[in-house]
Amino acid sequence: MSPPTSPRRRPRWLGLWGVLAAVALPACATNPNIAGVPSAAQDIGTCHRNLTLDDFYSISDVAPPVPCNSPHQSETYYVGTVTGALEAAKQRPSIELLFHAAGGLCPYQPVLRHLGARPRDTYGNLNPMARFPTKKEWASGVRVVRCDLVPADRKADEPPRLDIPLRDIMATSASARFRVCRNGSRQLPCSQPHQAESVNLSYTLPAQPNYSDTPGRLPVSRCRPYVEEFLGTSLRTRPDLVVLPEVTLAGTAGGVIPTVSCWVGSKAGGKLTGTLAPVSP
């Protein structure tokens, strides 16, 4: 019986460990993540391409930005700082907590500024999305929050898509995709056929115990100056257009409270496409 440590037996046992290693090593996952642009270096106006669902819904995004006149999914409109109880956490809070807090960390006013909206311009079909630092960045003290705008509409089986920058888009005809219009009471982008376009004004009337929604009694005159401000001209120069207010009612103990929102549409009642705002082609 040859001793087990003889040169002839040693390679066979080495072979055993070799085969085990051959099985184990490929099972080890390699980490393909590469460093990109640090969250602290994120800038307003940068555009981002996220073609996979995992990238799109990731809590952080450090991929290098792409030109805004190339296909992309989002554009940064605001870069702020995480505040409050979350800021103090030494380890990055859970994804759920961060997404829950995102609504309060991405403000509304900077959206209008970034889009170049006038006081009478409102926007729709755009959703804010927050991006936070990576775990490593958070651990090193980075508390930047990047707020992006993402189109809400998309073609079936495709990711949401932008091909032009959103900065100051309200001054162009391309803004029709992001302006608010309606068909009846259903709101839709102005790039689709519609009956009326919003002029971003609503006001509430006093509670009325015996309210009647007879159109003739609606206070149209209060909308007129705002419609003209929206159009940038007097309605007399646009005889094809008319003020089309929309009334929503809220029932209270003291009666019905009407809320009037101001819209402008075709006097003939036909469908329009595009925006009525004074924009460049």
Added chain:
Amino acid sequence: MTTSSALAVRHTYPGVQAARRAAVGLATRPLLVAVLTGITWTAIMAVRMFVPGPIGLADQGDAGRLLCGLGLAKQYPWASDSFFTHATFTWVPHTYYGETCGIVGTGQPYASSQLLLLRLARLLTGPLGLPGALDTRALAVVSAVIIGVAIALFVLVLPGALWLRVLLSSGVGLVVADGGFAGYFASPYAEPAGLLGLLFLCVGLLWLWRSPAITLPRLLLVGAAALFTLTAKTQMVSFLPLIVLGLLIRPAARPFVPAGALRFLATRRGGTGPRAVTTTVRVLCHTLASAGRRLPAVLLSAALVVATVAYLGQTPKRVHEIAVYDNVFGTILVEGHDPEQDLRDLGASPKLASAANSTITSSNTAAVLPEYREFTQKVTQATVLRFYARHPGRLLRLASSGMQGVESYRLPGRYVSSYPAGSGHPKGASECRVCALTWVFKAFANTSLLLIGFWLLVLIAGLVATVHARLTRQERAVGLLAVFLVLSIWAQFWTVLLSDGTADLIKHMAFVDFLTGLCLPVLASCLVSVSRGLRRRTRRAEAVESERLDPVDVELTLVPAGVAAVRAPQTGQRRAPTPDPQPATGDRRRAGDSTGGLLRLRQGPVRVTAGRRLDRNDQDDLDAPDG
């Protein structure tokens, strides 16, 4: 076959004669039969995966975390209703930045031995003319070949007649090819590694246990299969204790300590000290001597333990967090009647009760509540185990839910579909091209007692086969495998329930279902072996009682060493005779006399009939009790 019969055969058609010779030749070549069986099942798997169109499994969200580790992203529609309702096969290269590749929000890719198969599939994707950097249809081809190899090995290691081994191995093939598992082999999930690993583990253990002592090749196969299986998914850790036990059952062929030291240890009498010390030293020396023969298995077991612990250790905390969340909010609070009290028993705030029946990403998730941070610090997997230890009655409810998951067997088509878009099948359709096991599980549906009874039957049959005195070592090995399968089923069942609760239960119970399916051919093998053992006992009893052996035709068979083995058909005894070429003149001793171990041929004419060449399996039978 008598001479007259031989004469009769000689006068039949030459084609029949040739076919008979081919069949006899084939039956005497187990390796050839095994290879043919394996090739056949590879073809069967390939056909069932691709004809008339390819099938797979849709992605329910787990795929990306595995394949992103290879720098790949799936190419599939963004529409949410296509996410689950169609299988997609193509993966394209993708650059991942920051922490986008990995388990959500962690940046840590999911490790699994499945990556080995995926890398092979990636190499084959281009040569097979498939699109993308990796097409999971190439994975189906790889899996079909591996399954064929496994089936061939089953033919070689199972006991019994060759035709029976082919039949039982084909039973294994039917299990693997069933609609409940086949889709995984063209999917981006980690399950294929677990399923294939378990197949080879069964083969390896059978090969290991049929030998009187372990050798390096057997250890190699079991070790590699075990490592592959244990690193497929974290839930596979349940198999580790049983694998270790299975390795330690048999000693090594040669001890792993120098022979001289072994003899020294074995003969030490402990010196001339006090009796207790003398006895202790003697026992220690004998134990060490015995342990020396199990040292290879001990070392391999230790390596497997270390590898498994390392594999589990690199699992991101997020995975554990989600598992505990699902166990508490998706299982414990749902199955209990007082969520607030249950939370108190777990050491968590009762204010989290509003999140009962939620997932961590639900709109009513507990993860956004202020009390959740404390929950993550106080409630762990160990806490959950202690909860069940203090509330053993809840285990019954948990087990009932678990049995429903096992009996459901097939993932609902609305959850993960089998067919790709454009296949002509409706959304959420499930395939059933091979459905033998599916039909069996339909019988188990909603009848947990039937399934439990089946498991117990397999366990009892395995135990009987393991200890039956008249069974060969190969037959006992199958009995041991039956015991291993049932204990593995129960270990896996409870591991899933106690770690993840009832979340994604049907998918998590896939291995329980798979091993249950394997129990069917293994049970059949056990029953055949036990019945053979009973027949041997009957023949032995008859031989003992019989005092006269009528002179009959003696079958002369050549063994590889060239020594004649002689069988007297009446008694069923076979002995390798000690040569006695000089029978005494006038000696009228009968054939079958076994004086002093000699089998003497009688003087006078003896009709020698045709026999057959013994192979290795028959040699083992010669070593069997009364063989």
